[in-house]
Amino acid sequence: MNIEIFNTYSKTYENFIPIDSENVRIYVCGPTVYDFIHVGNARPLIIFDVLVRFFKFIYPKVTYVRNITDVDDKIIIQSKKNNENITDLTKRTIEAFTEDAKSLHVLTPDHEPKATEHIPEMLKIIKTLIENKNAYYSNKHVFFSVSSMSEYGSLSGMKLDEMIDGARVEVNSLKKEPGDFVLWKPSEKGEMGWESEFGYGRPGWHIECSAMSEKFLGKQFDIHGGGLDLIFPHHENEIAQSCCAFETPFMAKYWMHNGYITVNNEKMSKSEGNFITVRDALRRFSGEVIRYSILSGHYRSPINFSFESLNESKSALDRLYRCSEGFEIDNNIDQEFLSALSKDLNTPLAISRLHELAKEFNKGNRLSGQLLKSSSRILGLLNVSSSEWFTKKDQIDEEKINNMISERNKARKEKDFHLADKIRDELKSIGVSIEDKENETKWRLD
RNA sequence: GGCCGGAUGGCAGAGUGGCUCAUGCUCUGGAUUGCAAAUCCAGCUACCUCGGUUCGAUUCCGGGUCCGGCCUCCA
Numbered sequence: 248m249n250i251e252i253f254n255t256y257s258k259t260y261e262n263f264i265p266i267d268s269e270n271v272r273i274y275v276c277g278p279t280v281y282d283f284i285h286v287g288n289a290r291p292l293i294i295f296d297v298l299v300r301f302f303k304f305i306y307p308k309v310t311y312v313r314n315i316t317d318v319d320d321k322i323i324i325q326s327k328k329n330n331e332n333i334t335d336l337t338k339r340t341i342e343a344f345t346e347d348a349k350s351l352h353v354l355t356p357d358h359e360p361k362a363t364e365h366i367p368e369m370l371k372i373i374k375t376l377i378e379n380k381n382a383y384y385s386n387k388h389v390f391f392s393v394s395s396m397s398e399y400g401s402l403s404g405m406k407l408d409e410m411i412d413g414a415r416v417e418v419n420s421l422k423k424e425p426g427d428f429v430l431w432k433p434s435e436k437g438e439m440g441w442e443s444e445f446g447y448g449r450p451g452w453h454i455e456c457s458a459m460s461e462k463f464l465g466k467q468f469d470i471h472g473g474g475l476d477l478i479f480p481h482h483e484n485e486i487a488q489s490c491c492a493f494e495t496p497f498m499a500k501y502w503m504h505n506g507y508i509t510v511n512n513e514k515m516s517k518s519e520g521n522f523i524t525v526r527d528a529l530r531r532f533s534g535e536v537i538r539y540s541i542l543s544g545h546y547r548s549p550i551n552f553s554f555e556s557l558n559e560s561k562s563a564l565d566r567l568y569r570c571s572e573g574f575e576i577d578n579n580i581d582q583e584f585l586s587a588l589s590k591d592l593n594t595p596l597a598i599s600r601l602h603e604l605a606k607e608f609n610k611g612n613r614l615s616g617q618l619l620k621s622s623s624r625i626l627g628l629l630n631v632s633s634s635e636w637f638t639k640k641d642q643i644d645e646e647k648i649n650n651m652i653s654e655r656n657k658a659r660k661e662k663d664f665h666l667a668d669k670i671r672d673e674l675k676s677i678g679v680s681i682e683d684k685e686n687e688t689k690w691r692l693d
Numbered sequence: 694g695g696c697c698g699g700a701u702g703g704c705a706g707a708g709u710g711g712c713u714c715a716u717g718c719u720c721u722g723g724a725u726u727g728c729a730a731a732u733c734c735a736g737c738u739a740c741c742u743c744g745g746u747u748c749g750a751u752u753c754c755g756g757g758u759c760c761g762g763c764c765u766c767c768a
Binding site: 275404479480512517519562598606609 | 696697698699704715716717719727728729730732733760761764765767768
């Protein structure tokens with residue numbers, strides 16, 4: 248199967264050809280664990296989860312790494328703000344993150360390395376960079392020298408002189424050039440840090456990904472993913488570090504970046520304060536609905552978040568669930584569905600195919616229902632049985648509902664439609680919709 | 694200031710140099726139903742604007758307008 252991917256590096260669609268077709272290697276930037284994730288953070292989790300599910304169907308082996316950033320200035324600030332020990336904060340946040348990811352039906356990656364567990368690996372790269380004259384020591388700091396790498400800026404299309412014109416680079420007299428970025432910086436006594444030949448300190452933001460991707464995937468790997476906002480400076484700097492330290496022409500063969508989730512058409516972000524946490528959204532909609540909603544737009548386009556659109560997603564997903572009743576997952580995946588995913592992970596087109604299958608099923612084609620159920624697995628949808636989807640919820644008295652339904656059916660048999668309608672209204676008022684079939688009455692929660 | 698994206702029907706959102714037609718949600722009408730629900734069928738003036746290329750452009754090229762983003766932490 249020919250798979251096309253839009254490569255941020257070349258800004259064009261490219262045919263995906265793995266470096267090693269026996270083991271496709273993917274690295275995605277995971278969360279910085281200082282607070283609950285918001286819906287915007289959920290997008291790359293879901294998108295790359297689908298990419299990995301798709302690839303695992305196509306290729307014999309996929310190694311997926313998603314790191315956890317558990318050392319960062321934001322963590323230090325948050326721990327002071329909470330008056331909470333850093334380890335407690337990160338442990339608690341990682342647990343919450345794992346729960347949220349699970350609610351969104353995001354599969355656990357093959358490796359989930361933590362930055363704090365890879366400090367020696369980072370220091371080794373920093374040392375090599377200094378030896379290679381790509382980095383320099385300056386008063387307890389180590390900086391990467393951007394002018395030492397002629398290709399610097401090739402991912403983001405940034406030019407060094409233009410960056411300076413932007414006047415948005417950190418003013419730091421220790422740097423030789425404004426674009427230089429920190430690899431190692433000093434920590435105060437008692438502050439989070441590690442002893443090193445550069446003094447007691449902690450790593451800069453970017454170096455962890457160079458260290459951990461190399462450890463688990465090698466010096467060069469297939470796909471590196473993350474949000475659009477990581478292109479510069481994060482991924483640009485990762486490339487600089489990895490390529491200079493490992494002396495390789497490229498770090499990842501393909502770079503994939505997802506677009507933003509917006510609120511009122513503006514980027515959802517912690518700093519803007521316009522975010523909705525995944526936990527909050529989960530109070531009103533199931534993780535699968537959130538997932539459907541995120542997959543209903545192409546991964547590189549913006550998606551505007553609203554509870555109305557989640558509601559719409561729920562209606563659409565309900566329809567798919569109605570058509571998947573009684574089917575078990577098998578390995579038969581719809582070809583048109585796969586073909587949609589092979590075109591730069593066109594999930595909206597893939598979903599539209601699922602709806603076509605649903606329609607065919609409703610017209611009496613059982614095979615379409617089977618294909619619908621099995622294909623949906625690649626998107627991480629239709630994860631539970633249809634009856635569970637429509638009837639399982641806490642604090643639901645199934646016995647009472649069933650009793651009311653049989654009472655109503657008795658009334659219907661006796662043509663007491665007045666009573667029958669009254670019972671239906673009562674059921675409706677407790678959030679139960681019913682559907683009279685030929686020989687039975689089905690019910691579901693709204 | 695530099696550099697990137699985007700503009701499709703009531704809403705969301707794919708796609709295409711010409712085909713009857715994305716798909717979903719909503720609404721309206723029909724079939725079906727005791728009535729509903731579900732389902733099927735049909736409908737609701739779709740391609741921001743101005744030029745260019747072309748037999749033909751929503752689709753390609755150029756200008757404009759508007760919106761968003763990156764250049765600072767950010768998924």
